[in-house]
């Protein structure tokens with residue numbers, strides 16, 4: 001997961017940048033021996049056109065305006081390197097809060113919610129809504145449903161790691177309107193489906209579809225068939241998809257992104273409206 005950049009090699013990146021650059025002659029590697037040799041948190045850095053691109057072997061990347069001189073380029077690479085080292089630091093169960101430990105136990109048990117865990121596995125959790133919120137986010141971020149994977153995801157994400165007792169979850173969790181697992185969020189009158197269901201949408205003709213934002217600003221909405229990347233006119237026009245036979249609304253979310261949800265009825269609303 002989050003591996004946007006599976007092949008971070010000198011040849012692969014050079015080829016990609018040469019292909020994309022307005023002026024291919026400007027593509028140049030910025031060598032930093034320590035950063036290049038660190039297979040854990042290091043990577044490769046290049047300039048092309050007037051941009052400095054830094055790629056971590058682990059998959060993250062960073063673009064900025066090329067400062068144009070060796071010292072400032074090295075400073076940018078070292079700043080990136082330190083952030084990667086921080087995100088890759090080892091984290092143990094003892095380093096995280098009761099809420100995170102309970103969320104990890106739920107992840108490993110594939111529990112429907114924190115409240116399903118035996119009492120000793122949710123020790124210290126007094127706010128079940130917050131515990132469930134941490135659990136849903138962790139399920140989204142962890143590559144595998146294991147403690148190791150969850151701790152790696154937490155190390156890389158301070159905002160999730162620092163969620164604690166004094167925070168109110170920004171959204172209460174609700175049962176996914178399709179499968180009943182925990183889900184987060186509501187867009188207009190639609191309760192969002194869970195992460196698992198989100199990836200299972202099909203159009204009127206039974207073809208798998210995904211929505212995306214038309215502009216690079218994250219606005220507009222279009223749906224494509226996943227089999228041949230052709231536009232699905234029906235979904236784009238009508239904003240309807242089906243997940244496990246249940247009709248769902250799909251469209252542009254309020255602040256960009258794409259929501260998929262089912263209309264919230266007052267009787268089922270966890271939002272108290």
Ligand SMILES: [Zn+2]
Nearest residue numbers: 176179194197
């Ligand atoms: Zn679901």
Ligand SMILES: [Zn+2]
Nearest residue numbers: 203205207232
């Ligand atoms: Zn279609």
